[in-house]
Amino acid sequence: xxxxxxxxxxxxxxxxxASVGETxxxxxxxxxxxxxxxxxxxxxxxxxxxxxLQADLPALSGLGGGSRSDHLAVAAARQAFSQSFPGxxxxxxxxxxxxxxxxxxxxxxEVFLERLLRTxxxxxxxxxxxECASSADAVAGTLGLYGPCETIxxxxxxxxxAICLAAELILSGESDVMLAGGTDSLSRLTVNGFGSLLLMxxxxxxxxxEERKGMSLGEGAAVLALESAGSAARRNxxxxxxxxxxxxxxxxHHAAAPSPEGEGIQRAMRGALAGAGLSPGDIQYISAHGTAxxxxxxxxxxxxxxxxxxxxxxxSSIKRAFGxxxxxxxxxETLACVLALQxxxxxxxxxxxxxxxxxxxxxxxxxxxxxxSNVMSLSLGFGGNNNCLxxxxxxxxx
Amino acid sequence: MExxxxxxxxxxxxxxxxxxxxxxxLLSAVPAAPVPLDYPGxxxxxxxxxxxxxLSEAKALLGPMKLRRLGRLQTMTLLAxxxxxxxxxxxxxxxxxxxxxxxxxxxxTAAFLENMVLNGEEFPKPANFIxxxxxxxxxSLALEYAIKGENITVAHRDISFDAALGHxxxxxxxxxxxxxxxxxxxxxxxxxxxxxxxKGLWKDGAGPLRxxxxxxTRGTSPGEGAAVFLLSSGxxxxxxxxxxxxxxARYRYDASTYLDPAASADFLCGLLAACGVKPEETGLLLxxxxxxxxxxxxxLRTAAELGRRAGRLVPHGSFKQYCGDYKAASGFGFGLAALxxxxxxxxxxxxxxxxxxPGPVSTVLSYTISRSGSHSAALLRSL
Amino acid sequence: xENLIKELKQHIVTSLKLEISPDEIDTDAPLFGxxxxxxxxxxxxxxxxxxxxxxxxxxxxxxxRKALTSVxxxxxxxxxxxxxx
Numbered sequence: 001x002x003x004x005x006x007x008x009x010x011x012x013x014x015x016x017x018a019s020v021g022e023t024x025x026x027x028x029x030x031x032x033x034x035x036x037x038x039x040x041x042x043x044x045x046x047x048x049x050x051x052x053l054q055a056d057l058p059a060l061s062g063l064g065g066g067s068r069s070d071h072l073a074v075a076a077a078r079q080a081f082s083q084s085f086p087g088x089x090x091x092x093x094x095x096x097x098x099x100x101x102x103x104x105x106x107x108x109x110e111v112f113l114e115r116l117l118r119t120x121x122x123x124x125x126x127x128x129x130x131e132c133a134s135s136a137d138a139v140a141g142t143l144g145l146y147g148p149c150e151t152i153x154x155x156x157x158x159x160x161x162a163i164c165l166a167a168e169l170i171l172s173g174e175s176d177v178m179l180a181g182g183t184d185s186l187s188r189l190t191v192n193g194f195g196s197l198l199l200m201x202x203x204x205x206x207x208x209x210e211e212r213k214g215m216s217l218g219e220g221a222a223v224l225a226l227e228s229a230g231s232a233a234r235r236n237x238x239x240x241x242x243x244x245x246x247x248x249x250x251x252x253h254h255a256a257a258p259s260p261e262g263e264g265i266q267r268a269m270r271g272a273l274a275g276a277g278l279s280p281g282d283i284q285y286i287s288a289h290g291t292a293x294x295x296x297x298x299x300x301x302x303x304x305x306x307x308x309x310x311x312x313x314x315x316s317s318i319k320r321a322f323g324x325x326x327x328x329x330x331x332x333e334t335l336a337c338v339l340a341l342q343x344x345x346x347x348x349x350x351x352x353x354x355x356x357x358x359x360x361x362x363x364x365x366x367x368x369x370x371x372x373s374n375v376m377s378l379s380l381g382f383g384g385n386n387n388c389l390x391x392x393x394x395x396x397x398x
Numbered sequence: 399m400e401x402x403x404x405x406x407x408x409x410x411x412x413x414x415x416x417x418x419x420x421x422x423x424l425l426s427a428v429p430a431a432p433v434p435l436d437y438p439g440x441x442x443x444x445x446x447x448x449x450x451x452x453l454s455e456a457k458a459l460l461g462p463m464k465l466r467r468l469g470r471l472q473t474m475t476l477l478a479x480x481x482x483x484x485x486x487x488x489x490x491x492x493x494x495x496x497x498x499x500x501x502x503x504x505x506x507t508a509a510f511l512e513n514m515v516l517n518g519e520e521f522p523k524p525a526n527f528i529x530x531x532x533x534x535x536x537x538s539l540a541l542e543y544a545i546k547g548e549n550i551t552v553a554h555r556d557i558s559f560d561a562a563l564g565h566x567x568x569x570x571x572x573x574x575x576x577x578x579x580x581x582x583x584x585x586x587x588x589x590x591x592x593x594x595x596x597k598g599l600w601k602d603g604a605g606p607l608r609x610x611x612x613x614x615t616r617g618t619s620p621g622e623g624a625a626v627f628l629l630s631s632g633x634x635x636x637x638x639x640x641x642x643x644x645x646x647a648r649y650r651y652d653a654s655t656y657l658d659p660a661a662s663a664d665f666l667c668g669l670l671a672a673c674g675v676k677p678e679e680t681g682l683l684l685x686x687x688x689x690x691x692x693x694x695x696x697x698l699r700t701a702a703e704l705g706r707r708a709g710r711l712v713p714h715g716s717f718k719q720y721c722g723d724y725k726a727a728s729g730f731g732f733g734l735a736a737l738x739x740x741x742x743x744x745x746x747x748x749x750x751x752x753x754x755x756p757g758p759v760s761t762v763l764s765y766t767i768s769r770s771g772s773h774s775a776a777l778l779r780s781l
Numbered sequence: 782x783e784n785l786i787k788e789l790k791q792h793i794v795t796s797l798k799l800e801i802s803p804d805e806i807d808t809d810a811p812l813f814g815x816x817x818x819x820x821x822x823x824x825x826x827x828x829x830x831x832x833x834x835x836x837x838x839x840x841x842x843x844x845x846r847k848a849l850t851s852v853x854x855x856x857x858x859x860x861x862x863x864x865x866x
Contacts, residue, residue, distance in 0.1 A: 044519040096647075101553075102531060110511060113589070117515045120441050124596040127589070131501065132532070133554040137770055140648055149648045149772050150561045153502065153532035153553040161550060165565055172568055174645065189507065192514055193530070196522035197825060198842055213841070247574075250495070250549040252540040256528050257821060264546065383528075383537050385549050463818065466798035521833045524825035 011079025014220030015051035049204035051218020051323025067105030068185035072221035084225035096147030100158025100182030104132030157381035160330025181223035181331035207290035207317035218323020247271025251384025262303025290317020301359035320351035330379030412482025416449035429719035449621035449722030494547035496566035498558030500725020502532035560774035582729020583624035609687035621722015625729035681759025715748030
C-alpha cells in the first residue's frame with residue numbers, strides 16, 4: 001500500500017489565541033492580532049504594531065526551564081499530541097519531531113551580550129537555551145519521542161519546510177509519527193534587523209493593500225501531528241486533513257529580495273500540484289505568504305496569476321491576525337489550512353483597505369463558507385526560499 | 399530509506415579545515431596542537447586554544463567585492479565549494495542544497511548585536527542582519543551557482559550534517575532532485591567559546607587532541623570548518639565513493655553507561671541493514687570522538703558491541719584530532735571517509751592511540767553522538 | 782559642495798568596505814547596477830551612513846534609491862535636506 005501522510009492533531013499559540021478554537025474564532029472575525037510592541041525596551045521600536053503574546057508561557061508549556069521559543073513550541077506540541085495520542089504513543093522509537101526555528105533563545109542571549117558589553121558580567125547561563133535546536137529537543141523530551149529529532153532553519157519558510165521534511169521521513173518509512181511545525185519568539189535581533197531593512201509598516205501589515213509599507217513581526221508556534229495513513233487507520237485516529245503534495249525551490253536571485261515575477265514561487269506551485277496529481281482548477285483556496293512588503297506581495301500575486309490564470313481561487317494572507325512569526329509562520333498557516341478544510345470556510349485577508357491594482361489576483365476580503373477539497377499554502381523565505389504545500393480534505397478520494 | 403536505498407554518488411568534495419584543504423594535505427596530515435584563540439577588543443579574554451582555518455585564499459578565489467558582503471561561515475562554505483570544483487554547469491538542472499550547521503552565522507549575529515548595543519538602534523548594520531540567518535551560507539551557495547531547487551538548512555547541534563545528508567540522499571532516491579549539494583559548516587565564535595569555557599567543556603593544556611587514546615581528562619578543543627559535496631543519483635567520471643544512507647534518532651540516556659552500547663549498536667545495525675550491509679562488512683568505524691574521556695568511553699563501548707555483532711574487531715578511528723570539535727564536524731569526517739575510500743589508503747593519523755591502520759577498506763560507517771540526546775550515522779562505500 | 786563630495790567618497794569606501802581609493806569613485810557615475818556595481822544591501826548601509834554622519838533619515842527604499850543614484854545626487858540631497866531644517 002502506498003504510504004500517505006495524514007494530520008491527526010494540531011496545536012497553536014500566537015497573538016490570535018492559545019488554542020485551535022480561539023485561533024479559528026479570531027480568523028473568522030478577521031481580527032487584528034497586532035498590539036503595541038513592549039516586550040523589550042526600545043527607543044526606536046517601542047509601540048510598533050506586533051503580534052506579541054501576553055500569556056504566561058512557562059505555565060502553558062509546563063517546562064521547568066527554556067527559552068521563550070521553547071515554551072511556545074512545547075505548549076503547541078502538547079495540544080497536538082493530546083489531541084492525537086490521548087492514550088500515548090504506539091511506538092516511541094518510531095515517533096519524532098521536526099521544528100522550524102530561527103530565533104531560538106536569542107531573546108535571552110541578547111541580554112547576556114548587552115550585560116557583557118556594558119558591565120563585563122559573564123552571565124553565561126542566559127545562553128543555555130540559545131540554540132534553535134533547543135525547542136525540538138524540549139518537545140522530544142517532554143513527549144518521549146525517540147525517532148528523528150531535527151530543526152530546520154530557513155528563515156520565513158522554516159516551519160513549512162519542517163512539515164514537508166517530516167512528511168518525507170514518514171513516506172520513507174523512517175518514522176510513523178512526526179510532530180512537525182515551527183516556533184519563534186520576538187527578539188531585539190529580529191525587530192532591529194527587519195527595521196534596518198526598512199521593511200516594517202508603522203501602521204501594521206496590510207497584505208496586498210495599495211498603501212502597504214511592509215511587515216509586522218509576531219511570535220508564536222504551531223505544531224501538527226503527522227502520521228502515516230496506515231498507523232492512523234490502525235488506531236482509528238480521526239484524520240483532520242491529508243498532506244497531498246509539496247515542493248520547495250530557491251529563486252537564487254538576491255540575498256533579501258524575491259525575483260519580481262516570482263519565478264521560483266511558480267516552480268514551487270507547479271511542483272506541488274504535480275506531486276499531488278492535481279491541476280490548478282482543483283485548488284479552492286490559497287493561503288498566501290503575504291507579508292505586506294511591497295516586493296513580496298507583488299511577486300507572489302504575479303506568480304499565482306501565472307500558474308492559475310482564470311482558475312485562481314480565493315487568496316488571502318492571514319498575517320494581520322498573527323504578525324509575521326518567522327519560523328512559525330508556515331506552520332501557523334498550514335494549520336489554518338487544516339482548519340479551513342475542517343470548517344469548509346476560507347479565512348479573510350484582514351488589514352486590507354483597497355487592493356493594490358498591481359497585484360493581479362482577487363484577494364478574499366471576507367470570511368466565507370466554501371466547499372473545499374484541496375487548499376494550498378505558500379511560505380516564502382527571506383531571499384527566495386519558497387515552499388508550497390497542498391492539503392486535502394480527510395476522507396477525500398483522489 | 400527502506401526500499402529505495404541505492405544510495406548516491408559523491409561526485410565532488412571540497413574541505414576547508416584547520417588541517418588543510420587539498421586531498422593530499424588531508425590524507426597525509428599529522429594531528430597538530432590547538433593554537434591560542436585571540437579576540438582583540440572583547441571584554442573577557444579566553445583561556446581556550448582551538449583549531450582555526452586559514453582563509454587567506456578567500457580574497458583571491460572569491461574576489462574582494464564578494465568577500466566584503468560575506469560573513470566567515472559563508473566565506474568558508476564558498477571556499478569549500480570552490481575547492482570541490484563546483485560550477486554553475488555542474489549544478490544546472492534539478493539541483494538542491496542541503497546544509498547542516500549547528501550555530502549558523504554567529505559572527506554576523508554578534509556583529510549586528512554588538513553594534514546595536516554600543517551605537518544604538520539608529521545606526522544598524524543591515525548587511526550583518528541579512529547574513530545572520532542560519533541559512534545564509536546555503537543561500538550564498540544558491541546565488542553563486544544558480545542552484546534553484548530545494549534549499550534546506552538543518553540546525554540541530556552535532557547531528558546537523560548527517561540529518562541534512564539524509565534528507566539530500568532521500569531527495570535523490572525519490573527523484574525530486576538529480577543532484578544535491580550537501581554541506582556542513584560551523585565557525586569559531588567568541589561567544590560560543592566563552593559560554594563553553596564557563597561550563598568547563600574545553601581542555602586545559604595545549605597538546606593535540608588524542609581521541610580514543612585512553613586519555614583521562616575531560617573536555618575537548620574547539621575547531622571549525624566547511625565541507626561541501628556534490629552528490630548525484632547517477633554515476634559520473636571522477637566520483638569518489640557512494641553514500642548508502644544516513645539517519646538520526648534520539649537515544650535514551652542511561653545513568654551508568656550514558657548511552658547503552660546495545661542501543662547504539664542497534665541504531666548502527668539498523669542503518670546497515672536498511673542499506674543491505676552486514677555488520678561484518680564494516681571496514682572502518684569513524685567516530686566523532688573528541689578526546690573527552692567520558693564520551694570517548696561511550697564510543698569505545700559502542701565499537702566493542704559492534705565488533706561482537708560483527709564477529710570480528712571493527713577498526714575504530716576518529717577525525718576531530720584534525721579539525722577540533724564543532725557541531726558540523728561530521729561533515730569533515732564524511733569528507734575524509736570519501737577521500738580514503740577513493741584513494742585506497744587509510745591514513746594512520748586516524749588512530750591517535752597508535753593502532754596500525756587497516757589495509758584498504760570498502761565500507762566506512764561514521765557515527766556521531768551529541769551530548770544533548772541525539773545520535774547520527776552515515777554509511778559510505780567505495781566504488 | 783566639493784568638500785562634501787570628497788567626504789562622501791571616503792564614507793562610501795569605509796562603510797561599504799570597498800577596496801578602492803575614494804578618488805577612484807566617479808562623482809557622476811551611477812553607483813548601482815553598472816558603475817561601482819553596488820546593490821540594494823549597499824543602499825541600506827548608505828542610508829545608515831547618511832544618518833550617522835549627517836543626521837538625515839531616509840525612511841523608505843524608494844526615497845533611498847532616488848537620493849543615492851550618484852555621489853553628486855547624495856551631496857545634493859544632503860545639502861537640500863540640511864538647508865530645509
